[in-house]
Amino acid sequence: MLPLxxxxxxxxxxxxxxxxxxxxxxxxxxxxxxxxxxxPTLLHRVSRPAPDIPNGExxxxxxxxxxxxxxxxxxxxxxxxxxxxxxLRPVITVLTALMIAGAAWLALREPRARGKARxxxxxxxxxxxxxxxxxxxxxxxxxxxxxxxxxxxxxxxYGSLGVLGAWVVLxxxxxxxxxxxxxSLLVLGLLRGHAEATRSWxxxxxxxxxxxxxxxxxxxxxxxxxxxxxxxxxxLYFVHIPNxxxxxxxxxxxxxxxxxxxxxxxxxxxxxxxxxxxxxLGTDLFFHFDSTTGIREILLDGSDRGAxxxxxxxxxxxxxxxATTMVANGDLPRAARLFEVVADLRPERTDAWMxxxxxxxxxxxxxxxxxxxxxxxxxxxxxxxxxxxxxxRLRATMPxxxxxxx
Numbered sequence: 407m408l409p410l411x412x413x414x415x416x417x418x419x420x421x422x423x424x425x426x427x428x429x430x431x432x433x434x435x436x437x438x439x440x441x442x443x444x445x446p447t448l449l450h451r452v453s454r455p456a457p458d459i460p461n462g463e464x465x466x467x468x469x470x471x472x473x474x475x476x477x478x479x480x481x482x483x484x485x486x487x488x489x490x491x492x493x494l495r496p497v498i499t500v501l502t503a504l505m506i507a508g509a510a511w512l513a514l515r516e517p518r519a520r521g522k523a524r525x526x527x528x529x530x531x532x533x534x535x536x537x538x539x540x541x542x543x544x545x546x547x548x549x550x551x552x553x554x555x556x557x558x559x560x561x562x563x564y565g566s567l568g569v570l571g572a573w574v575v576l577x578x579x580x581x582x583x584x585x586x587x588x589x590s591l592l593v594l595g596l597l598r599g600h601a602e603a604t605r606s607w608x609x610x611x612x613x614x615x616x617x618x619x620x621x622x623x624x625x626x627x628x629x630x631x632x633x634x635x636x637x638x639x640x641x642l643y644f645v646h647i648p649n650x651x652x653x654x655x656x657x658x659x660x661x662x663x664x665x666x667x668x669x670x671x672x673x674x675x676x677x678x679x680x681x682x683x684x685x686x687l688g689t690d691l692f693f694h695f696d697s698t699t700g701i702r703e704i705l706l707d708g709s710d711r712g713a714x715x716x717x718x719x720x721x722x723x724x725x726x727x728x729a730t731t732m733v734a735n736g737d738l739p740r741a742a743r744l745f746e747v748v749a750d751l752r753p754e755r756t757d758a759w760m761x762x763x764x765x766x767x768x769x770x771x772x773x774x775x776x777x778x779x780x781x782x783x784x785x786x787x788x789x790x791x792x793x794x795x796x797x798x799r800l801r802a803t804m805p806x807x808x809x810x811x812x
Contacts, residue, residue, distance in 0.1 A: 407548045407567065409434040414544035418537040452555070466560045471553050475565040479572050481597035483562055487604040490613050499599025507592035514584035539578050545571025563610035609650055618651035625653060626664055628700045629693075636665055639688030642672040645727065646695045675728070680737035694724050704728050706740070708747040722752055729761070734805055738765040746778065749785075756785040760793075764800040 409431050416422045416430040442449050466474070477483040533541075549568025553560065580587035602612035609615075629642075642661060647653060653660050658672030669688070681690070692704040703710060704724045711721045725748050732741035742765035749758035763778035783793045 407551060409438055410548035410551075411545050411571070414541050414548070418541040418544070419533045421533070421537075468554050471560050472550075474560060474562070475550055475553055475568065478562045478565050479569050479576075481594050481601050484601045484604040484606050484608075484611065485597070487606055489600075489603050490605050491603075493613060493616060494603040495599065499596060499602075503592050503595025503599065506595045507588050510591045511584070511588045514581075514587060535578055539575045542571045542574025542578065545574060547571075561608050561610055618648075621648060621651050622653060622660065624700045625695070626660075629661075630664065632701075632703055633691070636667065636670060636691075637688050638667060638669045639685070640670055640691065641678075641688060642670070642691045642693065643675050643678050644672070644693050644695055644701070645675040645731075647674065648695070675731045676735075678731055678735045678737070680732075680735070680740070692728055694727075706744055706747070708751050711751055722748060722755065726758075733761075733765065736805075738769045739771075742766050742769070742774065742778075749778075749781070753785070756782055759785060760796055760800060764797055764804065767797070767801060768804060 412434055413427055413431045416427040420426075420430070422430060442452075474483050477485070546568045549571055550565060553564055553568075580590060604611070605613050607614060625647075642658070644654065654673055658670070661672040662668050662670050675692075678690075692706075693701045694704060695701050702724075706728075708721075708725065711718075725744060729741045729744040729748070732738070732744065742762045745758045745762035745765065748755055749762065752758070759778045759782035763775045763782065766772075766775035766778060779793055779797060782788075782796075783790060786793075788796070
């Protein structure tokens with residue numbers, strides 16, 4: 407959008423000719439074209455229809471996008487959202503709004519020198535008020551054009567570039583009426599305080615960022631308590647982690663910074679993959695996030711089970727979920743061993759023996775598979791042919807992966 411804004415500046419502020427405007431903007435147009443060709447995804451995104459749910463978000467209708475973006479210009483896009491009492495700071499909001507309005511009142515007092523200069527008439531080289539407002543409007547439109555693309559969901563900060571142009575126009579208008587300008591800034595300051603205290607899933611909102619920071623702090627403290635240090639090249643995997651809080655992004659810079667180790671990686675369960683034979687360093691850790699208690703570690707040997715007398719239902723669900731993740735991502739030996747742990751500690755889960763046997767069969771380990779099939783037969787009382795039929799049905803539902811070495 408920068409070439410369009412520069413074109414508006416060249417035309418209405420610098421008053422260049424058509425040829426002058428072209429020469430002014432040409433280097434930036436060339437840079438934009440080069441960037442589109444070099445960027446790995448930009449050209450693909452702008453040249454193809456958007457998916458139904460891009461990036462997990464449903465694109466808003468254009469009319470709603472325009473309305474929401476206009477409201478952000480006046481800090482009013484979250485005016486109808488519920489208030490978060492812990493974030494509401496009425497005294498600070500009123501004081502800062504008064505300071506902004508007071509500063510504007512001082513700045514907008516008409517000095518004598520400025521009055522004399524205006525009485526003498528505008529400079530022949532200075533753009534007219536109309537030209538400045540036209541430039542601001544063009545800037546605003548150019549900055550907001552990408553918001554009409556259906557390739558992304560809407561977030562308030564996406565409109566920041568266009569809002570700057572909008573306030574060029576509003577600034578020119580309000581300069582004529584200083585008292586209205588001061589009152590407007592006072593209202594905007596108060597609305598900003600309200601917006602900061604509203605619950606909003608917009609990434610740029612105060613509530614969202616405060617929530618994200620609080621969750622990250624809890625995860626960091628609990629993680630460092632569980633593992634003050636980590637071996638190099640360790641991998642950490644999380645499930646039910648809230649999205650877009652800054653923990654999982656690429657190779658998770660947060661974890662690497664916390665431990666001061668650039669070799670660490672972190673991701674969701676879906677990122678998990680079996681280590682290659684040459685990847686002998688480091689360890690794999692698995693965590694479940696609970697919104698009430700924070701993270702709990704899922705130990706592969708089952709030693710994290712609950713009270714004496716047997717593991718509880720939460721422990722069972724955590725380990726079954728992790729074993730299923732390993733199956734889905736091709737690590738069948740580790741999944742088989744995890745199913746065996748569940749079957750050992752949860753005798754009523756006879757199906758876990760069947761899952762373990764099916765995983766062993768898929769890896770080509772017929773000895774381990776036969777052992778677990780026999781355990782399943784003994785636990786269920788089924789006939790060998792019934793066990794075999796059950797195993798075949800399970801095998802047919804498994805994803806196809808290249809065999810992994812136990």
